[in-house]
Amino acid sequence: MRREVAEKLASLPPDERVLLRPLVDTSRGFYVMAGVFGAISLLGLVSYILQVRYGLGRTGLNRPGYWGIYIICFVFFIGISHAGTLISAILRVSKAEWRRSITRSAELITVLVIGFGAIQPVIDLGRPDRVLNVLLHAQWRSPLLWDVISIGLYFMSCTIYLYLPLLPDLAIIRDSGIKAPRFYRFLAAGYTDTPVQRHRLERAIGVLSIVVIPIAVSVHTVIGWIFAMTLRPMWHSTIFGPYFVMGAIYSGIAAILVAMAVLRRVYHLENYFKVVHFDYLGRLLLILSLLWFYFTFAEYLTAFYGGEPGEMRTFWAKLTGTFAIPFWAMVLGCFVIPLALMSRQATRTPVGTTIAGIAVVIGMWLERYNIVVPTSVNPRWEVESIGHYLPSWIELSIMAGTFSGFILLYMIATKIVPIVSIWEIKEGRAVVQEVADRVAKYSESYA
Numbered sequence: 001m002r003r004e005v006a007e008k009l010a011s012l013p014p015d016e017r018v019l020l021r022p023l024v025d026t027s028r029g030f031y032v033m034a035g036v037f038g039a040i041s042l043l044g045l046v047s048y049i050l051q052v053r054y055g056l057g058r059t060g061l062n063r064p065g066y067w068g069i070y071i072i073c074f075v076f077f078i079g080i081s082h083a084g085t086l087i088s089a090i091l092r093v094s095k096a097e098w099r100r101s102i103t104r105s106a107e108l109i110t111v112l113v114i115g116f117g118a119i120q121p122v123i124d125l126g127r128p129d130r131v132l133n134v135l136l137h138a139q140w141r142s143p144l145l146w147d148v149i150s151i152g153l154y155f156m157s158c159t160i161y162l163y164l165p166l167l168p169d170l171a172i173i174r175d176s177g178i179k180a181p182r183f184y185r186f187l188a189a190g191y192t193d194t195p196v197q198r199h200r201l202e203r204a205i206g207v208l209s210i211v212v213i214p215i216a217v218s219v220h221t222v223i224g225w226i227f228a229m230t231l232r233p234m235w236h237s238t239i240f241g242p243y244f245v246m247g248a249i250y251s252g253i254a255a256i257l258v259a260m261a262v263l264r265r266v267y268h269l270e271n272y273f274k275v276v277h278f279d280y281l282g283r284l285l286l287i288l289s290l291l292w293f294y295f296t297f298a299e300y301l302t303a304f305y306g307g308e309p310g311e312m313r314t315f316w317a318k319l320t321g322t323f324a325i326p327f328w329a330m331v332l333g334c335f336v337i338p339l340a341l342m343s344r345q346a347t348r349t350p351v352g353t354t355i356a357g358i359a360v361v362i363g364m365w366l367e368r369y370n371i372v373v374p375t376s377v378n379p380r381w382e383v384e385s386i387g388h389y390l391p392s393w394i395e396l397s398i399m400a401g402t403f404s405g406f407i408l409l410y411m412i413a414t415k416i417v418p419i420v421s422i423w424e425i426k427e428g429r430a431v432v433q434e435v436a437d438r439v440a441k442y443s444e445s446y447a
Contacts, residue, residue, distance in 0.1 A: 044401010077117030333363020
């Protein structure tokens with residue numbers, strides 16, 4: 001860090017000094033990890049070029065298993081994107097004061113991960129040049145078209161929802177002069193944090209907080225309908241809409257916990273990502289683990305009770321057959337581990353919630369695997385032998401590339417904007433002080 005920048009940073013108030021330091025102070029470890037994730041992302045890009053050049057024959061996709069890793073990652077990434085919108089928006093609407101430290105990190109996850117989720121169906125296409133046919137030759141009865149429209153609207157609204165709360169912090173960076181003044185002058189768009197501008201900003205954020213909630217719910221409902229409106233074993237179910245929404249919120253909270261733990265350790269943000277934040281999010285994780293078990297139990301109970309042959313082949317393939325390992329690993333990650341850790345105050349710590357979050361993220365990816373693959377290779381009609389699906393190195397490389405690309409962009413984002421909202425932290429402390437003064441005044445009047 002240059003001496004001039006260090007002096008400017010040292011002259012700032014404590015919160016601004018701590019939260020803006022990652023923007024100008026980059027360690028060698030950051031560059032090493034960025035290089036690693038960049039190399040894996042490059043491998044994924046090269047693998048995709050090979051897939052386009054030689055066709056989907058390079059993948060493990062076959063008849064009847066036309067959906068595999070790419071569609072699994074599509075549903076998974078779009079589910080993770082609910083981290084920012086639903087958590088941040090619901091906490092804003094409910095005026096939960098403890099939200100102030102975590103909203104920015106959650107909203108960044110949302111915007112970045114939507115893009116990586118949206119490209120998965122394009123990767124799944126053998127002819128990516130035909131992707132516009134979804135719009136040019138639209139079938140209005142097709143859930144695929146509804147999906148394109150809802151995800152596009154979702155991405156737009158989430159980007160605006162991320163940008164508006166950034167304005168006061170962008171103005172702080174611009175005025176401090178610690179980094180790229182012209183760039184931040186452009187991003188701040190003339191915002192000067194006058195009382196009139198702050199009032200309009202908070203009003204716009206409040207409106208968006210309400211608007212994005214039904215949009216986010218509709219997105220994963222539509223994804224659930226893509227499965228439910230096809231006559232395939234264990235897909236054709238009315239429970240898929242709410243099941244997918246609940247699962248999206250579940251995986252989103254888990255992703256936030258993991259991101260918070262890493263950011264807390266790397267950028268020394270213990271005073272902002274406090275134990276209480278992990279405790280509250282751990283409680284939400286506990287509630288959602290119980291909801292996940294309820295929805296999963298209801299889905300499998302109705303399939304078992306119906307006893308339809310096509311359904312039962314898929315059912316037993318998951319519980320005791322070919323897919324038993326990923327199925328029970330899913331149960332372990334999505335229910336057993338989070339329930340065991342989050343039901344006790346002693347383990348709702350940063351370490352305990354991080355372990356539970358990682359388990360849920362892995363378990364929710366496996367849940368998408370257990371939804372997509374077993375049904376794909378077990379058609380409804382009677383066959384002498386079921387199909388099979390084993391992802392090729394091309395698919396695994398592309399999947400690793402997309403995960404690495406997301407992590408890399410998230411790392412870069414922490415060098416462009418403060419990962420904790422500075423103005424919201426200041427506002428929260430002012431609110432706390434105001435409440436404390438009011439309580440003190442009441443105490444004096446009754447003394």
